[in-house]
Amino acid sequence: MSQADMTMAAHSHHPPGMTVGLEPFVVPAKKMAMWLFIIADAATFAGCLVAYGFLRNGTPDWPRPFHSMTNAVLMTFILLTSSLTMLLGVRAAKAADRAGAFRWTMITAVLGIVFAALHIREWLALIDEGMTLSHNPWGSGLFGSAFFSITGLHLLHVTGGVIALLIIGLSWKAGHRTAEDLETAGLYWHFVDLVWMFVVPFVYLLNMAH
């Protein structure tokens, strides 16, 4: 092995002698992995929403059970605000403000928990009115399965995101994480918020009772 190779190896994270090419996109591996996951998850949610659209378009007796948009407004505001707090947390982390980054991350997690609680409360109210996966008192039984599957999948993502934020936030506070880890978690949280921006109009607002 030449001196040049040894020098390169000393300054590289690759083993000596390993041939490496150009790094496309110049994106850190963790961030790239998260982006790839986000792209795949976007396709999943898009598939669910488009299938929901096909069903709704082809079903004459599609119900419109929502009489009030108050809960949807509140949940949207909470999730958008949580995106902002996550952003402020990542910014604090990159500015070496360890306490500030931890505080904003925990605030984001708390907002996520509040969102999940409001969502579950809404589910329980709909179930109390007689809505199930296959039946409801207002129209086509397809509505229940579509509604619960789409909102349930989103709620699952929110719950997973809250757990991840708590774990990463606490390990950040203990000094085991870098700002890049926080930023990667933030990417996921912004994606969850982004999906909600499509779920609200198509699943809630288009099904408002006239």
Add this chain to the structure above:
Amino acid sequence: MDAPDVHPNSPEATYTDSAGKYYVIYICLLILAGLQFYIATLNLDTTAMFARMLFIAVAEAGLAIMFFMHLWAEKRGFLLFVVIFTGFVLLAMQYGWTDSNRMDVGAPYSQTKPGAVQQ
């Protein structure tokens, strides 16, 4: 391995991104979301309402992806990779609307031709 402490004066800690920009984007997102809720109160047919809401949702997603997720700050090649690939997949899913429209008239597979004998 523990994360190294970042000294406030080190280059790694230098972060000049303004928080004001984030607040502006946040307010824009709130306004766009509010616009969607306002459209829901209008007396529009479903297709018109859907088109308007989709347009606003795409605008919201664009702002969130570009500025909240910092895709705008990444290399141009990466931005194009994300946008083009994802956009293509989303557009490719739209092939089923013609089937959906046929289902609306109660004929999920085919329509009876005029003059055909029913058996």
